[in-house]
Amino acid sequence: MTDNPTPGNTAPSQAMQQYQARIEQLESKLSSFETSLGNQRVAPDWKTNAERYGLLIAWVLLILALGAFKPQQMFAWNSYATMFGSNAMIVALTLALLIPLTTGDFDLSVASVMGLSSMIIAVLNVKLGMAIPGAIVLAILAGCLVGAINAFFILYFGIHSLIVTLGTGYFINGVILWISDSNTIAGVSMGLIKAVILTRFFGIPVGFYYALLLTGIIWYVFQYTSLGRRLLFVGRGREVARLSGVNVTRMRVGAMVSAGAIAAIAGVLYTGMRGTADPSSALAFLLPAFAAAFLGSTTIYPGRFNAPGAFVAVFFLSTGIMGLNFLGVDSFVQNLFYGGGLVIAVSISQLIRGRKPMD
Amino acid sequence: MTNKMTTTLSTLAAGTALCLTGVASAGIEDAKKLIEQYSQLPTFEAPGPAFDAKACMADKKMFVIPLTNANPFNAAISQGFVDAAEVVGFELRDWETQMDPAGWIQGVNTAVAEKFDLIDMQGGLPPEFMVPQITEARAAGLKVTATHNYDATTQSIPDFLDSAANTDYVTVGKIIAAWAIAKTEGKVNALVLGPDEITPTAPLRDAIMGYLKDNCPDCQSKYINVPVNDWATKTQPAVQNALLADPSINYVLPVYDSLSQFIVPAIQIAGSSAKIVSYNGTPFVLDMMRDGDIVEMNVGESLGWVGMAGTDANMRLLCGLEPVTKLNTPAYIFTDENVATAGNPATFNDGYGDVHIEGFKALWGIK
Numbered sequence: 001m002t003d004n005p006t007p008g009n010t011a012p013s014q015a016m017q018q019y020q021a022r023i024e025q026l027e028s029k030l031s032s033f034e035t036s037l038g039n040q041r042v043a044p045d046w047k048t049n050a051e052r053y054g055l056l057i058a059w060v061l062l063i064l065a066l067g068a069f070k071p072q073q074m075f076a077w078n079s080y081a082t083m084f085g086s087n088a089m090i091v092a093l094t095l096a097l098l099i100p101l102t103t104g105d106f107d108l109s110v111a112s113v114m115g116l117s118s119m120i121i122a123v124l125n126v127k128l129g130m131a132i133p134g135a136i137v138l139a140i141l142a143g144c145l146v147g148a149i150n151a152f153f154i155l156y157f158g159i160h161s162l163i164v165t166l167g168t169g170y171f172i173n174g175v176i177l178w179i180s181d182s183n184t185i186a187g188v189s190m191g192l193i194k195a196v197i198l199t200r201f202f203g204i205p206v207g208f209y210y211a212l213l214l215t216g217i218i219w220y221v222f223q224y225t226s227l228g229r230r231l232l233f234v235g236r237g238r239e240v241a242r243l244s245g246v247n248v249t250r251m252r253v254g255a256m257v258s259a260g261a262i263a264a265i266a267g268v269l270y271t272g273m274r275g276t277a278d279p280s281s282a283l284a285f286l287l288p289a290f291a292a293a294f295l296g297s298t299t300i301y302p303g304r305f306n307a308p309g310a311f312v313a314v315f316f317l318s319t320g321i322m323g324l325n326f327l328g329v330d331s332f333v334q335n336l337f338y339g340g341g342l343v344i345a346v347s348i349s350q351l352i353r354g355r356k357p358m359d
Numbered sequence: 360m361t362n363k364m365t366t367t368l369s370t371l372a373a374g375t376a377l378c379l380t381g382v383a384s385a386g387i388e389d390a391k392k393l394i395e396q397y398s399q400l401p402t403f404e405a406p407g408p409a410f411d412a413k414a415c416m417a418d419k420k421m422f423v424i425p426l427t428n429a430n431p432f433n434a435a436i437s438q439g440f441v442d443a444a445e446v447v448g449f450e451l452r453d454w455e456t457q458m459d460p461a462g463w464i465q466g467v468n469t470a471v472a473e474k475f476d477l478i479d480m481q482g483g484l485p486p487e488f489m490v491p492q493i494t495e496a497r498a499a500g501l502k503v504t505a506t507h508n509y510d511a512t513t514q515s516i517p518d519f520l521d522s523a524a525n526t527d528y529v530t531v532g533k534i535i536a537a538w539a540i541a542k543t544e545g546k547v548n549a550l551v552l553g554p555d556e557i558t559p560t561a562p563l564r565d566a567i568m569g570y571l572k573d574n575c576p577d578c579q580s581k582y583i584n585v586p587v588n589d590w591a592t593k594t595q596p597a598v599q600n601a602l603l604a605d606p607s608i609n610y611v612l613p614v615y616d617s618l619s620q621f622i623v624p625a626i627q628i629a630g631s632s633a634k635i636v637s638y639n640g641t642p643f644v645l646d647m648m649r650d651g652d653i654v655e656m657n658v659g660e661s662l663g664w665v666g667m668a669g670t671d672a673n674m675r676l677l678c679g680l681e682p683v684t685k686l687n688t689p690a691y692i693f694t695d696e697n698v699a700t701a702g703n704p705a706t707f708n709d710g711y712g713d714v715h716i717e718g719f720k721a722l723w724g725i726k
Contacts (some may be wrong), residue, residue, distance in 0.1 A: 070604075078630075079603050085596055085628050182429045184620060186643040187650050187704075197628055204626055273628075275651075276620045276643060279429070281591030288592060318596070323599035331584060331593050 019245060026244050041211040051352065055299035055309070059316045066323030073326045076307040083199060085205030087318050089114070089273065092211055092266035093289040094296070094310045095218055096259045098308035101293060101305045102222070103255040104235040105161035108286065109150060110167035110263040112176070113143050115282030117267025119176045121192070122277035131281065132192045140264045144294075146172065147260025151253040161256075176279045188271055196272025207269050211311075214262070218307040232257060232304070291338045292317060297344035317341055386574035387545050390537035394692065397534050397658070399691040401711055406671060407681055412447045412723035415678035420450035421477045421670070422470035427458035432641065432662065433482040435707035436507060439666015440481070447674070447723060460488060467492040471499045477673055481506040481666075485558060490519050497521065502676055508667035509686040510562035524672035524686050526665075528559045531638045531658050531690050532566025532614075538636050538656050538692075539610040540575050547571060547578040548607050550598065551634075552622075552667030553614035555584045563614040563638065581605075585618070594621035602629040613637045616644040616657055623653050640693060645705035649698045657693045659701075661711035664688045667719050674723075680689040688715075 049058075067074035093114055100107045117139040124135035146168060153164040190198075197205040222228035233241045234251045242248045266285075271277050295317070296310030297303065317337060324333050423440050425433035437453045444451035452475070454553055463484060470478045478493075478501055480486050486493060486505050495504045502521040509516060511525040533591035539547040551567055554559040564582060571578045583597050602625065609632070611622050616637035625635050633653075637644070640659015648654040665688050672683040689713055693701060701710035720726075 073600075073604050076603070079600075082599055082628050082630075083596075086599060126673060164405040177429055181431075182434070183431050184617065185640075186620070186646040193627075197624060274620050274626045275623065276647070278617075278620060281621075284589065284591040321596055322600050325597055327606050331586070331589065331597060334589070334593055334596075356588065 022244060031304070042118050044341035051298070051302040052300060055312055055316055059312065062316070062319055062323065066319075066326070068192045070323070071325040074323060077206065081200075081203035081205075083318050083322050084208040084315065085200075086273070087314055088127040088205075088207035088211040089266045089269040090285055090288055090292065091311055091314050092214060092262060092269055093285055094292040094314055095211075095291050095307060096260040096262035096266060097213055097293045098218070098296075098305045098307065099231070099258045099262070100161065100252075100255045100308055102231050102235045103252050105252060105255060107150065107165045107256065107263075108162060108351065109146060109172060110259055110266075110289065111283045111286035112169040113260050113263035113294045114267040114270060114285065115176050115277075115280070117143055117264035118173050118271040118277040118282060119180050119185070119279065121268065121271045122188050123179055125189055125192075126185050132189050133294060136268050139267060140261050142261075143260035143264025143267070144257050145260070147257035148253070150260070151256040154256070155249055155252060165206070173280070173283065180277070180279050184276055187275040188275045188277070190275070192268075192272040193275045196269055207273065210265075210269065211318065212324060214265070215307045215311045222306065287342065288314075288317065288338050291345065294349060295341055297327065298345055298348045298352065303349065313345075319346075369432050380504040383469055384545075386576075387540055389574060390540040393534060393537040394541055396531040397514055397690050398513070398692045401661070401664075401691050401714065403714040404687055405684070406668065406683045406687040407675060407717065407722075409724060410675070410676055410678065410680055412678075413725065416447055416449040416674055417439045419476040420452070420679050421479065421673055421677075422452050422454065422466070422473075422475040423479045423656055424454045424463055424466040424484060425456060426482045428453075428455050429457055429619055430482075431707065435662035436482045436666045436669070439663040440479070442663065442671050443670035443719070446720060446725060447670075451670075456484075463489060463709050464492050467496055471496050471501060475501060477504065477677055478503040479506050479669060479673055480503050481669060483508055483557060483559070486517065486638065493519055502673075504673060504676060506672070507665055507686065508558050510559060513562045513565070514558070515683065520673070522676050522682050524669045525558065525684055526660075526686055526688070528562040528689070529566040532563045532692060533570045533709065534658050534692065535612055535636050535638060535656075536567045536570035536574075540571070540578065542634075542655075543574050543609060545577050547575060547580070547610055548605070549580040549610040549612050550579070550601050550608050551580055551582045551612045551614070552585050552594065552598070552618055553582075554587045554590075555714065556586055557615075560614055567614070580612075590618060590621060594618055596626045598622050598625035600627050602626065602631045603631065606631065608633050611635050615639055616654075618640045619644050619647060619654055623647065623651070630650060640691075640701070641709065642646070642701070642705040642707060645693055645698050645701045646703075648693065649703070649705070655694065658690050659693055659711070660690055661715065662707040664708075664711065667715055671719060671722070 045151040063074060073079050093110055094109045097107060118141055120139040121135045125132055150165055150168055153159055154161050196207040199206045229249055230246050233246055234248050238248050292313040293305060293310050295313035297305045298307055299312060300309040320337050321334050423437055425437050428434055440451055441453055454466040463587060467478060473611055478496055496503055505523040507526050509523050509525045510528040512529050516523045539549055553564050568580050571580050585593050598611060611633050613622060616639040619635050619637060622635055634655040635653055636656045638658045640657055644654060644657055665686060668686040668688050675683050
């Protein structure tokens, strides 16, 4: 820990020194916080571990419980390989949500961006004959553009992100209907389908590994780079972060643009999975993604939106749904599972945060 | 004595087996005949006697409210209505809606305020949602009807409507089941899917499963309800998990073919060789049939024809003629062999021929 800097308003170099000192102070606070966490790792108490690995344990218990009724399906590798492969786009969409959530913004337009990206690829590839790589690049650029537009309205006009992204999401839905002429477009190049689901490693469609890679990258950025730390810091207290010299506006713009880009990647995976794009179905994935993001924030790094937690949460929820399908339970249970999962996850997050009122 | 009993039992068992085999082969033959019948290009059968449409519609106008204009299915039916009105020469308004009850209600109110003579709720708009508005419109002297919503044989027209032009969903369901029976020589293990909240689902579902049960002793089927709002999130996991739980499933039969876009990846990821057979003739599904191997057969109907047949039924209602409550639009089977006739990309109207245009013109007394 460094000493508190002496307040003063003399020469610019002195002010610079004070500024540096404050930054160092904050860095050291963060590192002491990390050390304390690290110490806990060395001498773990059961409560911390239960929090960190609770969802993983619950996942295993869920498999065992469902496996007691349907052992042939629940204990078969093929079931999990299939499930892993078919949820890649939900993982990507959850990761897209997670970045603005970390900086304290909600992005309700991510599912629309996923649909837009999917439709752009289909229109460019099927209707205009463009090759898949070019179509993917344009789809991701469109996602970035939506993120930048969201950021502009949120930051320039000072509007709450919920309102802006609700509006832009609805607007994008109209754009999708417009560019598709309200049609579902089939016949996307087989190359994309092969690159997402028809190629397998260990029986798992390759789309899963893209999602895993994306999770790894986001986990690394948040855990081991100063950029990740700053994003986290902005989310914990914008004013404090600003006063500490973090460029809050730039961080929030970056988070919204990244969300747009990653949601567009989710759209690429969605198109690759089906070989078709339709104007509306992507919107249905918003709630599952929110449920997974919040459920993920209760595990691995509890109390913080985190990529590995979100990854585990997506597959925890999917395992539950798979097991219920095997048991022949009616499909409305899926709504109970996702809706209930979201509320329970947020409640657990709140308990971890000491029931501090949410902004 | 024991020998005698054994012989009797053996004879009985053989007789039963023979009888069952007979039932099975008869079922397969019937299925093949049905397929043959609906593989022929549609022919025009007049729904009623000819009449002078121009004269009777001279001072009348019609108001059509589709379920949503954002759905190409509804847009194609509406276009059929518009074309028919142009042929006869009367005023027809195709109201723009986006699957919103507020838009539907506004449509009814507009039709009443602008003194239209008839309101038609077409292509799945549930009239049950609008009973107060329908009652008000009828009190104001308008006729209210629905086209392509109810089944022609198993569902009755509600009292709060003046009439309805209905579709023969039962035959469509039978064709789907018959196809699977014929292709597997009576060894179907089918997964049937549909959204229970949509009016035609029940007759389609019951016809598919009922036909399998009645005509195929070795066939089995299982049904999963997938509400429309949950198609994207539930269809794929439900089908995938059903295929994992029972890898012997050889046919997936969604009652509406738009579900195919979520079923194809489920079949691919689960590594199954199941085929999709369905109903609607939706263009992108016909494109999927042309470009891939998973969509095997689709029962379609010309939606332009549906629009003209709906107009015919409505004109008869307005002109006080014998009512027509069943659309004369025939079902038609698309497979790899004839899917090219539907166009590339496919459309809702190509591939069925155009006998209906001349047929209706002649019926309406138009040269």
